[in-house]
Amino acid sequence: MRKTLYIISLSTLVFSCTSQKNIKKNTYRPKTPVSQPKTVTNSASQEKIKPQITKESGVEFFTTNIADITKNDNTVSYGSIVSAKPAGYKVVKTHFPAIAQNFRQKYLILHYTVLPDDKSITVLTQQGVSAHYLVNNLGDNEIYQLVDENKRSYHAGVSAWRADKNLNDTSIGIEIVNMGYTANAAGLKTFQPFSDDQIKKVAALAKDIVTRYNIPATNVLAHSDIAPTRKQDPGPLFPWKKLYDEYQIGMWYDEAAKQNLLTLAQTDISTKYNEPSFVYMVQIALQKFGYAIEGSGKWDDATKKTIEALQYHFRPQTYDGIMDAETWAILQALNQKYPTK
Known part of the structure; x- marks a missing residue:
């Protein structure tokens, strides 16, 4: 009986000591420093520091690009900032400018x-x-x-x-x-x-x-x-x-590309010129390059004037509105160099 009581007492003592150790471990707190450091905002949520708006004679300007120039997304302003003036309210530029914008001038x-x-x-x-x-x-x-x-x-x-x-x-x-x-x-x-x-x-x-x-x-x-x-x-x-x-302003075709296309263009003009399918192909090539023209399959007035416009720009020696072999080779060379994106 005494032995049993001794074992029970010993078990109670061990449990008590273990519990005290756990309590001390769980309730331990480091001493609070005298001065707390300032809370640091998550860097991911911090707004990117932007260049300042400049002001001249009371007029505001923002002339620094902070967006991607390769995408033509530009925040540069080449004039004063025009802002609303709602009655009873103040328009502030704390978050100006947003980067999701581009120029009107394309x-x-x-x-x-x-x-x-x-x-x-x-x-x-x-x-x-x-x-x-x-x-x-x-x-x-x-x-x-x-x-x-x-x-x-x-x-x-x-x-x-x-x-x-x-x-x-x-x-x-x-x-x-x-x-x-x-x-x-x-x-x-x-x-x-x-x-x-x-x-x-x-x-x-x-x-x-x-x-x-x-x-x-x-x-x-x-x-x-x-x-x-x-x-x-x-x-x-x-x-x-x-x-x-x-x-380095504007477009021009590559002479080597034109020469490579010229022989086939001569064949097209000499053998297919009046075929509606060829006329349609020329019209689609003009359209692909950029001109607003419909595919009629006919050498109509609109097509002639569009060819004339192409010649004014890229083959000014002769501007008769007739799709000759050189003009046809130039148009194809331009489409190779400046494909529609």
């Missing part, structure tokens, strides 16, 4: 005025047509700005290129003082040349615009490209190849 469109300098200014500032810039023919170093780049000017009219329409909404327009063309009784057009001073101005201006807005080569266009059935400007004497070669 295209650069070149025109001629068909008017002398003084009348060009009057018409483009006082009537229902305008452009962002006007390049005069006075031999000076001035370029006239007529419309804020952040605003729509009325220069493109009914227009389309690839998937986009109404290009006033998404473009900057440059008008160049030039008298356009005269036509003889047979309808043959004779165009007026541009001065070297004008081309230098246009090149410098275009280079600045396409660089700032990251405008791709495929979106630097003639008015005749985006409205081929209505317009001819800036015509075949505008030096697109010079802008491409010397200033």
Whole structure:
């Protein structure tokens, strides 16, 4: 009996000691430091530090890009920040700007005025047509700005290129003082040349615009490209190849690619020219490149004018609107180099 009581007492003592040890372990807390460190917010939830908005004479500007330029997602502003002023409330820019945005300016469109300098200014500032810039023919170093780049000017009219329409909404327009063309009784057009001073101005201006807005080569266009059935400007004497070669502005085909395609193009023209299937193929190739044209399978007026627009831009030596072998090879070379994405 005594032995049994001894064992029970010993078991109770062991259990008691074990329990005390566990209690001490579970209830132990380190001493609270005298000064607590500041709570650190999770870095994943911290907002990225953004460049500051600048203010000049009470007008706010934000001129730093914090987004991905390769995607044309840009937060750069080339004008003052326009903000709402709701009655009784304050608009704050604590979280300005959001990175999910891009420029309105996707295209650069070149025109001629068909008017002398003084009348060009009057018409483009006082009537229902305008452009962002006007390049005069006075031999000076001035370029006239007529419309804020952040605003729509009325220069493109009914227009389309690839998937986009109404290009006033998404473009900057440059008008160049030039008298356009005269036509003889047979309808043959004779165009007026541009001065070297004008081309230098246009090149410098275009280079600045396409660089700032990251405008791709495929979106630097003639008015005749985006409205081929209505317009001819800036015509075949505008030096697109010079802008491409010397200033890296706009599109041009690769000569080697054109030469490789020329033999087959000659065969197509000589053997298939009047076949509806070939005409349709040409129309689809023009459409693929960017022109707004329907596939009718006929050499209709719209197709002829669209071919003429292509020739103004890329084969200015002959601009008769006839799809000859060289024009056909050039169009295919352009589609190889600038495929629709």
